[in-house]
Amino acid sequence: MSQHSDTPKMGTLYAIVLYDFQAEKSDELTSYAGENLFICAHHNFEWFIAKPIGRLGGPGLVPVGFVSIIDIATGYATGNDVKDDINFVNLPTVQEWKTNIARYKASNISLGSVEHAQPSSVPVLQQQQIHPQPKHKSFVIDPDVVTRAAVESFGMEDEKYWFEVTCDLKSGKGRRLKRCYQDFYDLQVRLLDSFPAESGKLRDPNGQWTRRLMPYIPGPVPYVTDTITKKRKDDLNAYVGDLIALPEYISRSEMVLLLFQIRENGFDHEFPLKMGEIPANGSNVNKGEDTVLTNPTNTLGVPREDNTLTGEDLQLYEKLSELSLTNSKAQSRPPSQLPPPIKPIKIKFYYKDDIFALMLNTNITYAELCSKISPRVDTENFRLFVKQADFDAEEINNDEQIAQVIQAKLKISVYDA
Template sequence: LTISKPSPKENVESSLRANIILVCKYAFKAENDNELTVSKGSILKLLDRPGNGWLLVKFVDRLEEPGLIPASYVDIAVNDQHNPVTLVWLQSSSKQYSQNDFIEEQKYLNMQFKSVSSPFLTINNRAFPTSVSISNFLLSEQRYWYRVDVVYSDHSKAYLCRYYQDFYNLHIKLLGLMAASSQIVSEELKLPKLPEPLPTNHDVEDSSQITSLLKRCNALNIYVNKLILNKYYQTSQVLLNWLDLNYDDLPSFALPTDAEVMTNDQINEKILPNSINVVKEYYRKEEVAESQAKLPQRTKSKNIYNNYQQARVPPSSATRSLSTKSDGAKRTPSTSNTSKNNISKNSISAPLVANQSYANGSNDNYSHAITPNQNSFIKCKIVNFNNEIVALKLNKQSIKSINDLKVLIKQKIYFTKLFIKLPNLNNYESIDNVNFNINEFLRFNDKVMLKIS
């Protein structure tokens, strides 16, 4: 058996998270002060795996200085329940450790931890991704990049810059990994479809391109999350290396679990400074253009909706009586008992018909009738996972129920829960719990605020 020369044990700085007990399969006699003499059946505690074919260990049942022994001379007696390691990883050097061993490693873990219900924090001393979010794209040096937010099994977070070419390279490597693993049923290693490339320009005011790139974000988000849901790919070296902070020297940074919360703009600036948030910039310019345009004033949706609700149930205390003179030529509001029961015109909240007139002309103190909004589209401003606003324009004729609205939005943006902020509410409420008539709402509104999770 050929093994490399051991490093001095004083130079080894352990980063091992696992608490592992080993048993010796063979006897080993130390040849220098750095090594440890062991017998077959000796029980040892693993202190570190330098990755050079040697292990730093110490005896469990006696007081002796730690020492180095060959990694291939031991087996795992007791594995860590939260930070397990595999025998393949333990006995391999860093150069020999193959990314194609991930299937054998999963089989080993499945066999050892059938009854373990708590999730692992690390596997082979390395955290693995538990969730990934790709919800936005940015422009830097005339090139679009996607922000990848990763949450790992040890609750740490990382924010990465990835280009479409990086997703393509990942897919190619996974195809090679799948081809090299012929011993497993192909269905278990079936790869999701990678979204196709898009022809792009650098016009930040091109709304059709922005829509296409937002759809691409959603498609890439689904692609990566499908990989994570596959236990084989989730812990494979290919995916772990692709999500590593040092991958291809691309900009990225990690956020400790106890770090202060950062805003999206702060995260974007730290990943790749001076990048343009295309979606945010587009809507900023749109709002500026709308504010500068000389448009006629219109009643806010909130007031229209509230007045409409009041109009449906007029106060019982407010009554209006009309008297007709004997000649039938004119009609005027009744003024009988004016000294005792005079009813103020302003106290009548039920709206009159807009074109109703009286002999003495139109009465400006009465509220005009509410007319339905004739706009055939409704503009949905949706707050996404990163608290960024995405706008959608939907045809009102296609929305007959709340479920229709959810289906139309889900065709554009993936979500699990939808919340709405009605004009008469201050907070977002689940659209499934809010009691309102969506058809009446669409008649009198052309904008709606939504939030997804």
């Protein structure tokens, strides 16, 4: 039915930033170690078009070598070559991404834009209510109102962490549910897309950013341990509490209700609540032999703030885990991929009237550098020189010179041979 039905579907990626990156050009995105990114497109497998998750900014260019691709289903780094990850999801190139954006804008032109929309008597927040919500075929939606929700503990089964969620319903029933991190993360992404005004992503008629109502969620990390999962459990506990306190057109939307529905997973169940009863932590629930349930949540007040794990947090939790024997579980997986020991350095190249930049490791060889430059110039045979302000210095033709140029962050001139 769609005129683009024969076009292969293009996907997206998620990543965590390994190193601080300071934008030097208007099309680059300043990003910080530990920050979570939504990857939209790539340029020559060396730059990503990325948008930060949980704050304003972007889209913009970020070096591929500054991030680690995350498998959102597990929370682990994929450990793959970045080209394999890009090809696996059919991540679009920058040009393909721009074309898709232009096509989308053209197909929705009748809706107008934020910049040109005429003032309306209907508040922005009320307009969000008319947006159709995505359907989910696996559940029958129960309109029963959730009055309390908590993430009480976490466990591990089949080498995958999961969280025990409890909720009270207005009807006097209670539910105990089993959810994975991806369930919360997928919900957050849908909410941010469906309610941009409430996510602080739109400007009001006065040009000011709308106030953010959406709670924050802990972002994906390169690897997961018991200590990190305990932090996630506490953050997700605060998240679900804030979630059900949102305005009804959000908290009672289908996408939020889906999180608290009974699923056929052998764990989820519903039970009657006695008058004034709040489900106790660690109640009698059938758990598999491989399940480890631990760290019940303190249901007292929890600070409501952005609890996304940062690179600094990760270093702290690693050190705490090393000092604590009680939190060390045999089931904890080692990191799938550790950050590279050397931070890539941006080197600028000048060829004819063109200027381009490459992110290079200091151990790159002369041959490897030439293979990166070759697609960007008009000939297979070219020469490299150290570029000074008004002249070109010595010619570069060996590995040792390349290492010196990168360490000194010098510029390079490229000439046809």
